[in-house]
Amino acid sequence: MKITEDERDAVYKTIFSRRDVRGQFKPDLIPDDVLKRILTAAHHAPSVGFMQPWDFIVVKNKATKEKIKIGFESAHAESAAMFTDEKAEQYRKLKLEGILDAPLGICVTCDRNRNGPTVIGRTINSEMDLYSTVCAVQNLWLAARAENLGVGWVSIIHDSVLKDALGIPEEINIIAYLCVGYVSHFNDKPELEKLGWLPRRDIDAAIHEEKWSPK
Ligand SMILES: Cc1cc2c(cc1C)N(C[C@H](O)[C@H](O)[C@H](O)COP(=O)(O)O)c1[nH]c(=O)[nH]c(=O)c1N2
Numbered sequence: 001m002k003i004t005e006d007e008r009d010a011v012y013k014t015i016f017s018r019r020d021v022r023g024q025f026k027p028d029l030i031p032d033d034v035l036k037r038i039l040t041a042a043h044h045a046p047s048v049g050f051m052q053p054w055d056f057i058v059v060k061n062k063a064t065k066e067k068i069k070i071g072f073e074s075a076h077a078e079s080a081a082m083f084t085d086e087k088a089e090q091y092r093k094l095k096l097e098g099i100l101d102a103p104l105g106i107c108v109t110c111d112r113n114r115n116g117p118t119v120i121g122r123t124i125n126s127e128m129d130l131y132s133t134v135c136a137v138q139n140l141w142l143a144a145r146a147e148n149l150g151v152g153w154v155s156i157i158h159d160s161v162l163k164d165a166l167g168i169p170e171e172i173n174i175i176a177y178l179c180v181g182y183v184s185h186f187n188d189k190p191e192l193e194k195l196g197w198l199p200r201r202d203i204d205a206a207i208h209e210e211k212w213s214p215k
Pocket of ligand 1 (some may be wrong): 018019020021022086091094096097129153154156190191192201
């Protein structure tokens with residue numbers, strides 16, 4: 001099957017216009033078929049040894065989200081203390097989650113023991129199942145963008161809070177907590193770029209010929 005030029009352009013448009021969304025969520029509910037499509041896109045990510053180690057916990061309950069939000073607030077305060085000087089001041093002003101604003105939370109987990117201990121491709125590098133699950137997150141993020149849904153990744157939270165709120169067993173790894181919903185708009189640039197936290201690196205600084213070189 002060949003991808004047409006229009007289809008190719010749609011893929012790049014989706015990639016370049018995907019954003020991490022924190023403050024632009026609308027309360028509109030996500031239809032079940034749309035949710036199923038983005039989860040199915042995530043489920044079709046590549047995975048080491050075709051392990052498919054992920055699970056997706058769909059969170060709609062307000063009380064559950066409130067528990068998670070409290071966990072975020074505490075981790076956020078803890079994090080703020082790690083920055084110094086003007087960065088600390090700037091950090092405190094950032095909006096870094098949309099837990100209660102987004103109609104949906106999706107917790108993406110990784111079962112590292114799925115299909116037994118010996119996995120093709122994970123024999124030498126044991127973290128490959130974790131990376132596979134991140135591939136699923138990215139598929140979800142892009143599929144959501146194609147559905148005009150915003151996604152925000154919240155990592156400023158302790159695993160123990162999510163495990164407790166969502167009944168996740170000790171042996172299961174948490175990879176991501178995502179806030180998902182329709183948005184008022186997508187920013188044209190990352191918020192951290194817009195606010196002058198960091199600039200986007202030049203692509204040519206990221207590409208190396210033959211050998212790694214400091215740039
Ligand atoms: C693993 C991981 C973890 C986080 C993020 C991303 C990723 C990949 N990002 C989003 C991050 O800030 C954002 O992707 C970059 O600033 C680039 O912006 P765009 O995603 O291009 O809009 C993020 N954003 C946020 O507001 N709170 C958070 O806790 C996190 N955590």
